[in-house]
Amino acid sequence: xxxxxxxxxxxxPIDLGSRGSCQVGxxxxxNAGGCRVxxxxxxxxxxxxxxxxxADGSVIGPPNKLVKNNSGYSLTQLLVGSEGxxxxxxxxxxxxxxxxxxxxxxxxxxxxxxxxxxxxxxxLRRCKFELGGALSAAEAMWPDFLAGAVAARPQVRSxxxxxxxxxxxxxxxxxxRHEALARMAESFAEKLFxxxxxxxxxxxxxxxxxxxxxxxRECIPELQAxxxxxxxFDLGLDPAQxxxxxxxxxxxxxxxxxxxxxxFFGHVGDGNLHAMIGPCRTPEEVREAELALYxxxxxxxxxxxxxxxxxxxxxxxxxxxxxxxDIEAMKAIKRALDPQGILNPGRIF
Amino acid sequence: xxxxxxxxxxxxPIDLGSRGSCQVGxxxxxNAGGCRVxxxxxxxxxxxxxxxxxADGSVIGPPNKLVKNNSGYSLTQLLVGSEGxxxxxxxxxxxxxxxxxxxxxxxxxxxxxxxxxxxxxxxLRRCKFELGGALSAAEAMWPDFLAGAVAARPQVRSxxxxxxxxxxxxxxxxxxRHEALARMAESFAEKLFxxxxxxxxxxxxxxxxxxxxxxxRECIPELQAxxxxxxxFDLGLDPAQxxxxxxxxxxxxxxxxxxxxxxFFGHVGDGNLHAMIGPCRTPEEVREAELALYxxxxxxxxxxxxxxxxxxxxxxxxxxxxxxxDIEAMKAIKRALDPQGILNPGRIF
Numbered sequence: 001x002x003x004x005x006x007x008x009x010x011x012x013p014i015d016l017g018s019r020g021s022c023q024v025g026x027x028x029x030x031n032a033g034g035c036r037v038x039x040x041x042x043x044x045x046x047x048x049x050x051x052x053x054x055a056d057g058s059v060i061g062p063p064n065k066l067v068k069n070n071s072g073y074s075l076t077q078l079l080v081g082s083e084g085x086x087x088x089x090x091x092x093x094x095x096x097x098x099x100x101x102x103x104x105x106x107x108x109x110x111x112x113x114x115x116x117x118x119x120x121x122x123x124l125r126r127c128k129f130e131l132g133g134a135l136s137a138a139e140a141m142w143p144d145f146l147a148g149a150v151a152a153r154p155q156v157r158s159x160x161x162x163x164x165x166x167x168x169x170x171x172x173x174x175x176x177r178h179e180a181l182a183r184m185a186e187s188f189a190e191k192l193f194x195x196x197x198x199x200x201x202x203x204x205x206x207x208x209x210x211x212x213x214x215x216x217r218e219c220i221p222e223l224q225a226x227x228x229x230x231x232x233f234d235l236g237l238d239p240a241q242x243x244x245x246x247x248x249x250x251x252x253x254x255x256x257x258x259x260x261x262x263x264f265f266g267h268v269g270d271g272n273l274h275a276m277i278g279p280c281r282t283p284e285e286v287r288e289a290e291l292a293l294y295x296x297x298x299x300x301x302x303x304x305x306x307x308x309x310x311x312x313x314x315x316x317x318x319x320x321x322x323x324x325x326d327i328e329a330m331k332a333i334k335r336a337l338d339p340q341g342i343l344n345p346g347r348i349f
Numbered sequence: 350x351x352x353x354x355x356x357x358x359x360x361x362p363i364d365l366g367s368r369g370s371c372q373v374g375x376x377x378x379x380n381a382g383g384c385r386v387x388x389x390x391x392x393x394x395x396x397x398x399x400x401x402x403x404a405d406g407s408v409i410g411p412p413n414k415l416v417k418n419n420s421g422y423s424l425t426q427l428l429v430g431s432e433g434x435x436x437x438x439x440x441x442x443x444x445x446x447x448x449x450x451x452x453x454x455x456x457x458x459x460x461x462x463x464x465x466x467x468x469x470x471x472x473l474r475r476c477k478f479e480l481g482g483a484l485s486a487a488e489a490m491w492p493d494f495l496a497g498a499v500a501a502r503p504q505v506r507s508x509x510x511x512x513x514x515x516x517x518x519x520x521x522x523x524x525x526r527h528e529a530l531a532r533m534a535e536s537f538a539e540k541l542f543x544x545x546x547x548x549x550x551x552x553x554x555x556x557x558x559x560x561x562x563x564x565x566r567e568c569i570p571e572l573q574a575x576x577x578x579x580x581x582f583d584l585g586l587d588p589a590q591x592x593x594x595x596x597x598x599x600x601x602x603x604x605x606x607x608x609x610x611x612x613f614f615g616h617v618g619d620g621n622l623h624a625m626i627g628p629c630r631t632p633e634e635v636r637e638a639e640l641a642l643y644x645x646x647x648x649x650x651x652x653x654x655x656x657x658x659x660x661x662x663x664x665x666x667x668x669x670x671x672x673x674x675d676i677e678a679m680k681a682i683k684r685a686l687d688p689q690g691i692l693n694p695g696r697i698f
Binding site for chain 2: 037302
């Protein structure tokens with residue numbers, strides 16, 4: 001889909017690590033996120049309408065193609081993210097955006113925050129505010145992740161020494177002209193540097209050079225390979241909490257699971273923190289890794305599944321992310337549309 | 350809300366003619382649209398989460414504040430646009446965007462389309478493609494509307510003679526610097542002029558001058574006053590159909606309701622065509638005005654309520670915009686959440 005529309009100057013803006021293997025119906029069923037949600041929203045923002053087969057065999061649709069249609073409930077928005085439990089999506093009408101003429105990225109090594117107000121959250125706010133509509137991604141990599149990625153992909157690129165032991169933020173910009181983006185990136189980095197918010201920056205000299213930064217961010221398979229069997233996390237929480245959250249999680253893991261490595265990274269620009277912790281070889285170790293992170297979450301203000309859905313693995317934790325009244329209302333909808341529970345049974349509830 | 354957040358450099362991007370009188374809970378309950386949907390989406394795109402009281406007295410929420418949260422069904426997205434029939438919204442978590450530093454507008458008088466490929470739809474595509482992320486509104490005014498607005502608000506501004514009897518398109522741009530927007534607007538208008546797609550353009554010299562163009566677009570109350578009692582329309586249809594649609598509607602009205610005036614205008618950039626037809630003094634005249642427009646709509650590919658909701662007035666036409674299976678699924682959801690039908694009875698169904 002992306003190749004097809006890019007050839008005509010348009011873009012389908014959902015961009016996932018699983019590009020090339022995931023399918024667009026699954027993207028809609030799970031309301032997939034990815035790297036550019038900060039600018040373009042989740043999959044639900046790109047779905048205008050859908051056709052789906054319901055449990056009773058009826059077919060809702062045809063897919064709405066109008067940007068504005070307020071004729072009754074949005075079954076589309078209900079089915080997006082329902083993980084196949086309310087209907088089987090068979091057709092989609094998707095919204096495209098013009099393919100930006102230019103992209104640019106920069107990598108920042110954050111200075112250790114001298115006060116909570118000068119940490120990652122502040123830098124993210126500055127990105128949103130000062131880069132405005134040009135900002136298309138803001139991805140964090142904690143030091144272990146970045147060091148592991150550089151070690152695993154030595155041919156990709158080296159990084160200045162100032163990145164050692166620093167939280168790194170990979171920022172992407174989109175716009176009309178590459179020169180304007182490069183200037184914007186440079187003056188933004190200079191400003192942060194002068195204010196002592198960053199210690200080092202990589203300002204790529206070319207689009208290819210910028211791509212190499214993304215190859216480090218996407219070094220997930222190699223890092224996973226070194227910690228199998230691992231537990232993956234997909235947390236949603238306020239970026240203001242990240243640094244303390246990660247520090248406390250590491251302290252606890254050092255006590256309870258001293259043999260594991262924990263890689264923290266994620267789409268922090270939209271409040272989505274990922275972690276991979278392993279090896280966790282027994283159910284008890286898996287459980288302990290989960291508790292190390294989940295017990296720190298504020299019930300109903302954070303979530304255990306920001307972009308991947310509940311499925312079977314997160315079912316036990318649904319109650320930490322949704323209130324009892326929410327869950328009852330969801331179940332009432334499920335019963336109304338699938339009274340016999342034949343659609344994707346065992347997921348979510 | 351808008352004033353509060355603009356004072357801190359942010360923007361709540363829903364912008365309606367009823368700003369100053371509408372309420373944000375109503376905006377969410379009706380999934381309100383307005384002028385900037387083309388850039389920022391409907392209200393649902395700005396609602397992160399909500400609290401609502403359901404028919405059984407239970408309270409769903411608290412409002413999700415996370416940009417990414419895939420923990421179960423999105424009750425928020427189901428309730429947005431449900432017109433108070435599924436729950437009473439009591440709190441909202443809204444998403445803000447940075448307030449753009451500069452805005453600019455231009456008014457184009459479209460050349461009569463020599464081929465269907467050179468009409469309004471083509472110019473709109475050019476706007477989207479060539480103005481890209483800077484495009485924040487694209488509003489059409491048919492000749493009667495524009496002439497009526499200029500006559501009703503003579504103190505606002507005059508227009509060049511080239512606008513007489515021409516479909517006018519009011520385009521708004523947002524960005525960092527006013528000069529850059531003005532240059533972009535000028536070179537865009539020049540290009541369209543050289544290609545023969547427009548015959549005339551107003552390129553305002555100042556932000557205040559640009560505002561005067563919007564005062565013409567917002568001359569709704571005066572135009573309504575001259576045609577009371579009028580019938581208002583809120584159609585969603587593909588912009589490629591507009592010009593033929595309006596022409597056919599006028600031909601039919603000239604035959605069946607020769608005494609009425611019909612003003613056509615709307616948020617054409619997002620496929621939303623408005624009309625006001627009046628005076629229609631009897632139920633038969635109202636019905637005839639409705640048929641003149643609705644009978645031309647392609648069932649299930651267009652809609653009779655793009656941004657205002659079904660309410661009571663559009664109930665009879667719900668079946669033209671949604672399929673029987675859709676309506677059955679909506680009713681099943683309504684029965685599941687409000688079995689006694691106590692919430693906003695008589696709306697939608």
